[in-house]
Amino acid sequence: MAREPIPTWCFALVVVRKGERFLLVHERKHGQLWYLPAGRVEPGESFHDAAVRETLEEAGIPIRVTGVIRVEHSPSPAGARMRVIFLAEPTDNTPPKSIPDEESLEAAWVSLTELANYDLRGDEVQELFEFVSRGGPVFPASVLQSEGQPYQVEE
Numbered sequence: 686m687a688r689e690p691i692p693t694w695c696f697a698l699v700v701v702r703k704g705e706r707f708l709l710v711h712e713r714k715h716g717q718l719w720y721l722p723a724g725r726v727e728p729g730e731s732f733h734d735a736a737v738r739e740t741l742e743e744a745g746i747p748i749r750v751t752g753v754i755r756v757e758h759s760p761s762p763a764g765a766r767m768r769v770i771f772l773a774e775p776t777d778n779t780p781p782k783s784i785p786d787e788e789s790l791e792a793a794w795v796s797l798t799e800l801a802n803y804d805l806r807g808d809e810v811q812e813l814f815e816f817v818s819r820g821g822p823v824f825p826a827s828v829l830q831s832e833g834q835p836y837q838v839e840e
Contacts, residue, residue, distance in 0.1 A: 693767060694725065694765070694766045694767070695725065695732065695735075695766075695767045695768075695769075696725055696767070697723065697726055697736040697739060697771065698722075698769070698771065699771045699773050700754060700770065700772050700773070700817055701722065701740060701748055701773045701774065702774060702817060703774065703794060705796055705797075706794040706795060708721075708722060708775075708792060709792060709803060710743045710744050711791045711793070712789055712790070712806065713785070713787065713790055715806055718806035719803040719806065721810060722739050722740035722746075722792075724738075731829075732771075732829055733750055733771070736773065744789070745780075745792060746782075747776045748773040748775055749774055749775075749776050750771050750772070750826045751774055751823070752772045752826055753770070753771055754770040754772055754817070756829075769829065771826070772817060781793055797811070797814055
């Protein structure tokens with residue numbers, strides 16, 4: 686007998702670093718607080734592609750993913766949630782979004798010392814920025830692969 690599928694919601698979160706500054710997004714939702722560029726992975730989209738898309742949509746910043754900080758899986762009786770937290774860098778000097786739209790209100794580059802000036806959507810933002818600043822482990826972006834890809838040893 687076939688089992689019922691387990692509903693799973695997938696999200697990409699992005700810590701974008703530019704020198705000693707990090708990218709924050711002033712959200713239109715969630716109480717209009719400040720958070721990381723983040724969002725749901727759309728059907729047929731990879732976590733990586735969602736990270737790039739969400740950062741561009743919410744902050745106006747084109748990025749290059751440089752690694753994976755963590756993969757999280759949170760099962761519950763109602764389903765599961767998966768989050769991949771990426772590290773990235775801007776690909777150019779495009780300024781952060783300053784005109785509100787349906788995705789976000791604005792975005793800003795901030796230092797760790799400036800975080801106290803922003804109403805954050807939880808302690809996770811500061812914790813992640815400090816983790817990256819202290820040189821916490823970051824895994825190669827290639828740790829995420831589509832099923833069926835060959836196993837290769839990186840030289």
